[in-house]
Every structure is written in structure tokens, then in C-alpha cells.
Amino acid sequence: MKYRxxxxxxxGIARVHAQSLLxxxxxxxxxxxxxxxxxAQSFASEYGGSAYASxxxxxxxxxxxxxxxxxxxxLHVPMALQAAEKGIQVFTEKPAAVNDEQMDELMEAAKxxxxxxxxxxxxxxxxxxxxxALQKGEGGKVLGARAFVTWHREAPYxxxxxxxxxMALEGGSVLINQxxxxxxxxxVLLGEAQxxxxxxxxxxxxxxxxxxxxxxxxxQYKSGATACFYATNAYCGNAPxxxxxxxxxxxxxxxxxxxYIKESTGExxxxxxxxxxxxxxxxxxxxxxxxxxxxxxxxxxxxxxxVKLEEAERTMRLMFQIYRSARNE
Numbered sequence: 035m036k037y038r039x040x041x042x043x044x045x046g047i048a049r050v051h052a053q054s055l056l057x058x059x060x061x062x063x064x065x066x067x068x069x070x071x072x073x074a075q076s077f078a079s080e081y082g083g084s085a086y087a088s089x090x091x092x093x094x095x096x097x098x099x100x101x102x103x104x105x106x107x108x109l110h111v112p113m114a115l116q117a118a119e120k121g122i123q124v125f126t127e128k129p130a131a132v133n134d135e136q137m138d139e140l141m142e143a144a145k146x147x148x149x150x151x152x153x154x155x156x157x158x159x160x161x162x163x164x165x166x167a168l169q170k171g172e173g174g175k176v177l178g179a180r181a182f183v184t185w186h187r188e189a190p191y192x193x194x195x196x197x198x199x200x201m202a203l204e205g206g207s208v209l210i211n212q213x214x215x216x217x218x219x220x221x222v223l224l225g226e227a228q229x230x231x232x233x234x235x236x237x238x239x240x241x242x243x244x245x246x247x248x249x250x251x252x253x254q255y256k257s258g259a260t261a262c263f264y265a266t267n268a269y270c271g272n273a274p275x276x277x278x279x280x281x282x283x284x285x286x287x288x289x290x291x292x293x294y295i296k297e298s299t300g301e302x303x304x305x306x307x308x309x310x311x312x313x314x315x316x317x318x319x320x321x322x323x324x325x326x327x328x329x330x331x332x333x334x335x336x337x338x339x340x341v342k343l344e345e346a347e348r349t350m351r352l353m354f355q356i357y358r359s360a361r362n363e
Contacts, residue, residue: 040065040098042089043105044073054323067092106197111136118143125150132205150329151346155215157321159307160293173284179261182276183213184269189242199243207245213265218349227352229254232360238268
């Protein structure tokens with residue numbers, strides 16, 4: 035089957051989706067929609083298909099099989115619901131939702147159609163390696179973890195977007211936008227969280243954004259493991275994400291797409307992986323194509339989708355809990 039695909043929201047991340055779809059034989063990019071029509075027209079000119087000024091226009095004019103949602107955060111769920119009502123499968127950018135109520139709505143929509151979330155870093159080779167090692171019990175019981183996201187965003191990143199840095203449309207900043215992938219990988223590697231305590235601040239963008247540029251959290255998992263989590267957009271550059279998993283007899287250190295393993299004996303090794311093609315900024319990772327391909331293969335039942343919505347929900351609920359703690363709610 036060849037899937038007719040529409041993309042709504044034609045910004046930078048939509049191009050990563052389009053470049054991934056371009057490398058797949060079983061899809062046709064049929065339509066693009068953006069509130070700035072010229073951006074949709076630019077995509078249609080480059081990838082083929084038609085351009086529309088709104089999702090409503092696109093859904094009324096086109097027969098689509100799958101909708102990719104690449105819009106501001108608060109629009110993800112409302113647009114997913116519109117697609118689900120028409121029986122259109124949904125692949126949405128993160129975050130899946132901006133609050134618990136939206137997450138509830140998305141879970142209901144998933145009873146009608148397939149819903150995929152773009153947690154592409156789950157497909158990184160080093161993540162898969164550590165995930166499988168932990169499942170086998172290699173290194174003994176997981177004791178805890180630490181995770182650091184130290185990136186850089188200046189005022190224009192927010193002010194020129196028209197939506198970033200606002201509670202109404204972004205719903206937060208460094209956690210919900212940049213470091214949500216890292217939080218998700220902790221869910222993948224440590225399991226479901228139980229409690230979280232957090233604080234957040236706006237250090238270098240006061241008067242520019244309504245949201246946080248820095249957040250830290252202490253997370254307790256149902257397994258008994260704990261994690262220290264730190265994320266900031268106030269660093270001087272965009273450093274590779276660091277995740278360290280400490281087990282009884284072994285420590286796994288994931289740094290960007292690299293993996294280092296330290297045994298309790300002191301023995302130290304670096305595990306090498308093949309270099310994959312990246313379609314966007316290097317720190318976005320290289321898993322988009324694998325994630326999108328896996329989603330489409332799951333539609334016809336030929337593969338199991340690795341980012342089940344029920345599992346992505348764990349990350350989202352944890353994120354909401356962290357925000358509630360940080361806001362003293």
C-alpha cells in the first residue's frame with residue numbers, strides 16, 4: 035500500500051519529516067498546510083503535492099491516510115482529534131500533549147486510529163544497546179541515573195517564532211521542548227516513574243519568555259532507582275546530551291551517539307556504532323527516519339511500533355508531574 039500523507043506546520047522540523055518520507059517507497063507526500071501559505075507552497079514546490087493555508091482546508095480537499103503534525107505544541111492534540119474523526123492515522127511531533135486533559139483526549143483518539151509520537155532518540159543505536167543490556171540484567175540491578183541537557187537558545191529563537199516561550203502555545207520551554215527526549219530515554223531505560231520533585235528558573239531570558247530556560251528534577255522510579263535530571267538553554271553552546279546509568283556492577287554512559295561502559299573492576303570500553311545520516315541539526319539526533327519508517331511498518335502489521343502511545347504517555351505524565359512540582363501546584 036502507498037500512503038497519501040499530509041504535513042501540517044511547515045517549519046524546520048517538518049523538513050526533517052519530509053526528508054525522511056522522501057526516502058520511503060510506500061508514501062506519497064500529497065499535501066502541506068501552514069498558516070503562512072507561502073511556507074506550505076514552498077514545501078509543495080519542493081516535494082510535490084498541494085498547499086493549503088489551514089488544516090481544515092487540507093482535510094476538506096484531500097483524502098489522506100496519514101497526517102504528520104509539526105505545529106506549535108498546543109495544537110498537536112486538537113489537530114490529532116480532527117484527523118482521527120476522519121479516520122486518518124496520526125504521527126505527531128513531541129510533545130504528545132501539553133497537559134493531562136489533552137493527554138486523556140489523545141488516548142481516546144488512539145482508540146480510533148494509530149497515533150505515533152516522534153520520540154526518535156529511542157532508535158539511537160547506543161540507546162537500543164543499553165536498553166537490551168538492562169533487560170538482560172547485564173551489570174546487575176539499576177541503582178540510578180543522571181541526565182544533563184546543556185544547550186543554548188537566544189532571544190530571537192523565541193521572539194521570531196510567534197509561539198515559543200509562551201505558556202499558551204509552547205506550554206513550557208527547556209523541558210517540554212528540548213529535554214523531553216532525554217526525559218523519555220530515562221523512561222525507556224529506568225521504567226515508569228513514581229514521584230518527582232523539581233525546581234525551574236529563567237536565568238538569561240527574563241522579559242523575553244514566560245517559560246523556563248532551566249529546570250532540575252529528582253525522580254524516583256517504581257523499580258527503586260532514582261535519577262537526577264538537569265536541563266538548561268542558558269549554556270554557551272549545544273553540548274551532546276549526557277545520560278549515565280549506574281548499575282551494581284557496571285556504569286553505562288551515553289554521550290550524544292556514543293557509548294562508554296565502565297565495569298566495577300575499573301575496565302573501560304568505548305562501543306562503536308555506524309554513523310547515520312541526520313536530516314536536521316546534529317543535536318536532534320539521527321533516529322527520525324527509523325522512527326517514521328517503523329510507524330508506517332506498524333500500520334500494516336509488518337512491524338511492532340517501538341513508541342507505543344501507552345509508553346509515551348508515561349513520559350508525558352512524568353513531565354506534567356515535574357512541571358506541577360516546579361510550579362508548586
